[in-house]
Amino acid sequence: MVFRDPGIKKIIKILFLIVLLQVGLLVINVCAQQVLKGEKPELISSGKNVFEEGNCRMCHLVNGEGRKFEGTVDVTGIGSLYKEPKLREILIKHLFEKPDIHKYEDALTKEDIEALVQYLSTLKTPSPK
Numbered sequence: 001m002v003f004r005d006p007g008i009k010k011i012i013k014i015l016f017l018i019v020l021l022q023v024g025l026l027v028i029n030v031c032a033q034q035v036l037k038g039e040k041p042e043l044i045s046s047g048k049n050v051f052e053e054g055n056c057r058m059c060h061l062v063n064g065e066g067r068k069f070e071g072t073v074d075v076t077g078i079g080s081l082y083k084e085p086k087l088r089e090i091l092i093k094h095l096f097e098k099p100d101i102h103k104y105e106d107a108l109t110k111e112d113i114e115a116l117v118q119y120l121s122t123l124k125t126p127s128p129k
């Protein structure tokens with residue numbers, strides 16, 4: 001397209017800048033919301049991985065999914081039951097200090113625990129019983 005009128009080019013430039021600005025604002029907005037909510041997306045998804053690969057499902061259900069047997073504990077809703085520090089404390093006790101349940105000392109790092117805390121914190125809605 002050829003614009004003879006230099007004014008149109010200017011308008012198109014300005015429109016382009018406005019669109020660019022909008023996209024920029026949108027990105028900032030989404031990031032800010034995650035920061036405000038205290039969500040750490042990478043940690044949450046790596047926590048989910050740790051949960052799946054750390055055999056937590058052997059004994060735990062999430063949203064009612066998993067192997068059910070006498071003694072399975074559904075951890076759905078755990079995020080609204082405990083705040084982060086308490087959840088961290090429970091996890092460390094549960095996974096490191098009760099060798100009768102499962103040995104995790106060698107399998108899980110501090111980072112894994114942190115990721116698990118973040119992931120479990122997102123499990124807020126208890127599954128319907």
Ligand code: HEC
Pocket residue numbers: 050051054055056057058059060071073075078090091094095101102104116120
């Ligand atoms: C061998 C079975 C077993 C495995 C494997 C296991 N857990 Fe547990 N978990 C339990 C039992 C039993 C309880 C409830 C009694 C207790 O707190 O000791 C529990 C309790 C919990 C609780 C507290 C639940 C509440 O409502 O208080 C959390 C959180 C938890 N487990 C997370 C995990 C995670 C994360 C993993 C994997 C890294 C894991 N568990 C692996 C058996 C297991």
